[in-house]
Amino acid sequence: MEEGRVLLRTEGIFKQFNGVTVLDDVDLEIRYGEVHALMGENGAGKSTIIKIITGVYAKDGGEIFVDGESVAINNRQDARARGISVIYQELSLVPALTVTENIFLGQEIERRGLLTKKKMREMVRALIGRYAFEIDPDAVVDSLGMAQRQMVEILKALSMDAKLIIMDEPTSSLSAAESEKLFDTIDGLREKGAGILYVSHRLDEVYRLSDRLTVMRDGRIVAVLDKSEINAKTVTTLMIGREPRESRARSGRDLFKDNCLEVKHLSYGKLLKDVSFTAYGGEILGIGGLVGSGRTELIRCIYGAAKQDGGEILFNGMPVSKRIAKNIRMGFGLVPEDRRVEGFIPVQSIEKNIAIASHDRLSKFGVVHARKETRWAEDAIQSYDIRPKNRNTPVANLSGGNQQKVVLGRWLSRDPKLLLLDEPTVGVDVGVKADLYDFMRKLAQSGAIIIMVSSDLFELTHISDRILVMHGGRFFEEFTHDNASQTSVLLAASGEHTEEGRAL
Amino acid sequence: MKFKIRNKTVRRIVSIGLVIALALFFALSTEAFLSPRNLFLLLKDSAYLGLIALGVSIVIIGGGIDLSGGGIVCVVGILTSRLTFTGLPGIVILAGGVMLGAICGAANGFLIAALHLTEFVATLATGFVFTGMGLLFAYRSNGRISGNLVSKSITNKSFLAMGKHINGLYWITIVWIAMTVLSHFVLIRTKFGLHTYALGSHEKSAEMSGVNVARQKALGFVISGACAGLASVMVVANMGASAASLGTGYEFQAIAACVVGGLVLGGGKGDTIGAFIGSIFMLLVLNGLYKFNLPTYWQYIFQGAIIILATAFDAQFAKFAQKRRAAESAAQTAA
Numbered sequence: 001m002e003e004g005r006v007l008l009r010t011e012g013i014f015k016q017f018n019g020v021t022v023l024d025d026v027d028l029e030i031r032y033g034e035v036h037a038l039m040g041e042n043g044a045g046k047s048t049i050i051k052i053i054t055g056v057y058a059k060d061g062g063e064i065f066v067d068g069e070s071v072a073i074n075n076r077q078d079a080r081a082r083g084i085s086v087i088y089q090e091l092s093l094v095p096a097l098t099v100t101e102n103i104f105l106g107q108e109i110e111r112r113g114l115l116t117k118k119k120m121r122e123m124v125r126a127l128i129g130r131y132a133f134e135i136d137p138d139a140v141v142d143s144l145g146m147a148q149r150q151m152v153e154i155l156k157a158l159s160m161d162a163k164l165i166i167m168d169e170p171t172s173s174l175s176a177a178e179s180e181k182l183f184d185t186i187d188g189l190r191e192k193g194a195g196i197l198y199v200s201h202r203l204d205e206v207y208r209l210s211d212r213l214t215v216m217r218d219g220r221i222v223a224v225l226d227k228s229e230i231n232a233k234t235v236t237t238l239m240i241g242r243e244p245r246e247s248r249a250r251s252g253r254d255l256f257k258d259n260c261l262e263v264k265h266l267s268y269g270k271l272l273k274d275v276s277f278t279a280y281g282g283e284i285l286g287i288g289g290l291v292g293s294g295r296t297e298l299i300r301c302i303y304g305a306a307k308q309d310g311g312e313i314l315f316n317g318m319p320v321s322k323r324i325a326k327n328i329r330m331g332f333g334l335v336p337e338d339r340r341v342e343g344f345i346p347v348q349s350i351e352k353n354i355a356i357a358s359h360d361r362l363s364k365f366g367v368v369h370a371r372k373e374t375r376w377a378e379d380a381i382q383s384y385d386i387r388p389k390n391r392n393t394p395v396a397n398l399s400g401g402n403q404q405k406v407v408l409g410r411w412l413s414r415d416p417k418l419l420l421l422d423e424p425t426v427g428v429d430v431g432v433k434a435d436l437y438d439f440m441r442k443l444a445q446s447g448a449i450i451i452m453v454s455s456d457l458f459e460l461t462h463i464s465d466r467i468l469v470m471h472g473g474r475f476f477e478e479f480t481h482d483n484a485s486q487t488s489v490l491l492a493a494s495g496e497h498t499e500e501g502r503a504l
Numbered sequence: 505m506k507f508k509i510r511n512k513t514v515r516r517i518v519s520i521g522l523v524i525a526l527a528l529f530f531a532l533s534t535e536a537f538l539s540p541r542n543l544f545l546l547l548k549d550s551a552y553l554g555l556i557a558l559g560v561s562i563v564i565i566g567g568g569i570d571l572s573g574g575g576i577v578c579v580v581g582i583l584t585s586r587l588t589f590t591g592l593p594g595i596v597i598l599a600g601g602v603m604l605g606a607i608c609g610a611a612n613g614f615l616i617a618a619l620h621l622t623e624f625v626a627t628l629a630t631g632f633v634f635t636g637m638g639l640l641f642a643y644r645s646n647g648r649i650s651g652n653l654v655s656k657s658i659t660n661k662s663f664l665a666m667g668k669h670i671n672g673l674y675w676i677t678i679v680w681i682a683m684t685v686l687s688h689f690v691l692i693r694t695k696f697g698l699h700t701y702a703l704g705s706h707e708k709s710a711e712m713s714g715v716n717v718a719r720q721k722a723l724g725f726v727i728s729g730a731c732a733g734l735a736s737v738m739v740v741a742n743m744g745a746s747a748a749s750l751g752t753g754y755e756f757q758a759i760a761a762c763v764v765g766g767l768v769l770g771g772g773k774g775d776t777i778g779a780f781i782g783s784i785f786m787l788l789v790l791n792g793l794y795k796f797n798l799p800t801y802w803q804y805i806f807q808g809a810i811i812i813l814a815t816a817f818d819a820q821f822a823k824f825a826q827k828r829r830a831a832e833s834a835a836q837t838a839a
Binding site: 092093114142 | 699710829
């Protein structure tokens, strides 16, 4: 595997679904020993091209070359035989089995009908040694963290002699520390000459890892950038096809002083130590900080989903209850971090998901007024432009952006007084993002308090009226909308004081 | 590296400890309990339940459930007792009974793997069917099926020999122990075993890794059926007759034995040794209560209570195990 040689090349890949062209003339090239990033908005065709390379979809035109040789890849086995492996977002490991058993599952080595456990373990150990992974071949997968589980997935791919490893949003379920571990793993793979196709929404990761970046838009490749050419502005421009509009200068916000949330000396486990702030109606308060810095716990305490160890939370002068139902009636709402787990009920319809928090208004004596509920949902679908415009569609079938509109719509339709948002636009495409920001702005203007936790620096600095950055369990610096820059917020989150921010 | 006891081992120690504690209690409080004769009988009765539980445990490890065990025991028992009058050697009849049980299990497997019925519904239904088929062939006196032992006693000597004992140790007990050892070996050392655990722990992942999930599921039911068939033949040989009520309730007793022995409904955890210990435990309770001359309804109440306690313990234990794992994982990340 000499470095720099072309590993995989596609030429003029063309694909249609029901007459709609989803990939047009895609020429992708991945070399040995490079991390090749692939970016694009949702629907740009990233997943489709991956599925064609790995034999899940059949292409309608074009050619695939591996090591310069034209190959036919008709199913997953063909791809595997050519050394192409995918690490999926949902891992394909069996928790009850050990690392070794997982790696050899489905391709066990037997002698006279018995498993050759020792031999398999030695092979895994050799593989682990070669890539300098830190993992015990006898550890039960259930006891491993997410980053280590991904290592096992990667080992599994390598055990099948994978030379091209495709990773689709691999950090989406990892903490910051675990992501860092994964990046080290990827660096190790690159050093050994493997090719990696890395699909991600996160520019900081792409910047950290990739040697080259292919940007896709509307089923076409719009650019292939070298490491030196990768910067936020260029990439977003290429992805979106237009300059992100700058709207920094803007008129002052009216604060509604009669709607206020006060948090005093809040502490929670090791994460929060003495957190205090006051938020008023009319403003969008952004909360910045690194992943795992306690931001999520802070808003969960406010909502009543977690119980603080010390300190108090006052809403318009009254202590906040620890009962979520009561807080919802007071006008609270929460858009949680992981919408799939906590945000909505996947098998239930849009209607049921929107109405679920409003049964206090939609029912009498415990019986839901069906027509009222339908009207309630129809109104929300219209107001928030949820697609498809069919209230009976299960939310699981919606795109990420529309799922989030459902979760947000549930609260907006109640005219909440305090809306807590945790990473509100993760996995949401750019068009829907703008809609979500509009809804938030309108709600704020109507007098509600909005508190938004976000790791997306662009979002944080552009949408928030005020930003509090968390570090070491307390608020570290405060920024106003006008003086917040992405760099300064990131610096503050890492524990460095900045000129723009006000130290707290 | 610090010596660490695996969670599995802790659970095993707990179930063995329970058996010993209960046995000690009965030994101290009743005189008849510790007599060799009573202990051999206890092991014989445990073997009957234990063989069924052994088969069921393989289905449970694979993430399924088998409610047809009692029905299979019934139909196999009645058909083999008829077969004895053909004069065939006992070993052939044994093979026929096991085969018949396996065919019943294959029917379950077909419904589940090919027609995609849920395990619970499929085996609940076939359990009825198998029991009914047993009764269809049961001996009748004056056109009526006798509820208890059918009047016609088995005379086939080579068949009856399988129901005898060697110095007090019954053949069914020997077969049970051998089968437990064999099945444990198969589960731990073969591809079949590995795939069973994979199936029960995470079906989707197993499928993604190339495990033939449908075949694996069906095989589990075939084994479970064969084990029930084996239990049935051995117990009929011991009783020297078959009964229309043969096997009634044993499907649930077997599941209870598995649960007590540390198998988790939902799959991926436990082993056939657990089912072995669980079976002894269930019979120990029955035997001990019998020695106290308590009415039979107390047995039901005790058995029910045991299942509740065992599952409640497992729920608490799972939390404890989770904590241990988390601590371990944190230590790893730190290192």
